[in-house]
Amino acid sequence: xxxxxxxxxxxxxxxxxxxxxxxxxxxxxxxxxxxxxxxxxxxxxxxxxxxxxxxxxxxxxxxxxxxxxxxxxxxxxxxxxxxxxxxxxxxxxxxxxxxxxxxxxxxxxxxxxxxxxxxxxxxxxxxxxxxxxxxxxxxxxxxxxxxxxxxxxxxxxxxxxxxxxxxxxxxxxxxxxxxxxxxxxxxxxxxxxxxxxxxxxxxxxxxxxxxxxxxxxxxxxxxxxxxxxxxxxxxxxxxxxxxxxxxxxxxxxxxxxxxxxxxxxxxxxxxxxxxxxxxxxxxxxxxxxxxxxxxxxxxxxxxxxxxxxxxxxxxxxxxxxxxxxxxxxxxxxxxxxxxx
Ligand SMILES: Cc1cc2nc3c(=O)[nH]c(=O)nc-3n(C[C@H](O)[C@H](O)[C@H](O)COP(=O)(O)O)c2cc1C
Numbered sequence: 001x002x003x004x005x006x007x008x009x010x011x012x013x014x015x016x017x018x019x020x021x022x023x024x025x026x027x028x029x030x031x032x033x034x035x036x037x038x039x040x041x042x043x044x045x046x047x048x049x050x051x052x053x054x055x056x057x058x059x060x061x062x063x064x065x066x067x068x069x070x071x072x073x074x075x076x077x078x079x080x081x082x083x084x085x086x087x088x089x090x091x092x093x094x095x096x097x098x099x100x101x102x103x104x105x106x107x108x109x110x111x112x113x114x115x116x117x118x119x120x121x122x123x124x125x126x127x128x129x130x131x132x133x134x135x136x137x138x139x140x141x142x143x144x145x146x147x148x149x150x151x152x153x154x155x156x157x158x159x160x161x162x163x164x165x166x167x168x169x170x171x172x173x174x175x176x177x178x179x180x181x182x183x184x185x186x187x188x189x190x191x192x193x194x195x196x197x198x199x200x201x202x203x204x205x206x207x208x209x210x211x212x213x214x215x216x217x218x219x220x221x222x223x224x225x226x227x228x229x230x231x232x233x234x235x236x237x238x239x240x241x242x243x244x245x246x247x248x249x250x251x252x253x254x255x256x257x258x259x260x261x262x263x264x265x266x267x268x269x270x271x272x273x274x275x276x277x278x279x280x281x282x283x284x285x286x287x288x289x290x291x292x293x294x295x296x297x298x299x300x301x302x303x304x305x306x307x308x309x310x311x312x313x314x315x316x317x318x319x320x321x322x323x324x325x326x327x328x329x330x331x332x333x334x335x336x337x338x339x340x
Contacts, residue, residue: 252286
């Protein structure tokens with residue numbers, strides 16, 4: 001049985017990718033993930049703020065140096081010397097991880113603006129990253145900022161990062177654009193080879209003890225898979241790029257649904273954090289078993305078989321309607337037990 005799949009130009013042995021999380025920040029757990037069968041790994045993110053913090057420290061140093069010793073100005077670098085930045089430990093991590101595993105290593109940059117930090121992308125490539133995932137998570141709070149401005153900011157950032165690398169670039173998208181499909185197209189036009197659909201934004205909560213707002217990373221369930229299925233289904237074969245289903249993939253059944261919708265790969269964070277690296281084996285076992293029972297020989301045979309292109313019910317993608325949803329509503333199985 002052939003579980004291999006093509007993703008960002010790599011031939012992965014199966015569609016399972018470890019998503020950025022604390023599990024992908026330690027070489028030991030990354031090695032365990034590989035040993036249990038994961039096909040690629042996205043490292044925990046390097047954040048724009050981390051790079052900028054270093055840049056600001058360097059600026060401050062250069063500025064005070066400049067004031068104290070005016071004659072020293074000739075010696076100041078025109079370009080920031082990234083070798084001196086502490087964010088360099090991320091580069092060392094990449095080098096170490098690349099030495100210890102054989103599967104593709106995807107570095108992750110997380111930021112919102114098209115500032116100087118994007119130049120760091122080339123450092124990630126030099127350190128040995130096989131590909132780069134860019135996670136842009138901008139929350140517009142300015143009520144005068146229109147959607148075109150927000151979208152342009154995303155596209156400009158993607159284009160700028162792409163200018164600095166030749167390895168494949170993938171974008172972890174959010175689902176809140178008025179037309180995610182159009183944004184996907186614009187990302188691909190800017191040089192992106194893959195799209196992860198979607199990120200799972202951190203939640204905002206209020207701490208009633210300190211009366212302050214707090215952000216929390218969310219652990220998902222399979223119930224959150226729906227939007228990834230919908231948009232993988234819509235984008236299947238629409239764009240020359242790989243698709244990765246990115247939120248709510250917890251089980252072998254979830255992986256199969258994602259592939260059948262059109263995903264080339266899936267990325268997993270919550271399930272691995274909750275159940276550990278060994279769960280990869282369970283998921284792969286379920287996939288093999290299901291394929292055997294349903295007489296599928298390969299992942300590519302299944303890919304996109306229930307996408308917008310192939311469905312006999314396009315309105316399931318095109319029209320979000322309770323009218324048909326209610327036909328499938330089963331009070332016994334759809335209501336939580338406590339309501340019955
Ligand atoms: C504890 C935790 C840490 C995470 N750290 C990162 C990160 O550093 N960068 C990133 O892009 N996503 C990060 N994520 C998001 C995951 O990579 C993933 O996109 C999200 O959890 C949805 O996938 P899931 O349903 O498999 O959990 C994190 C998620 C969790 C739960």
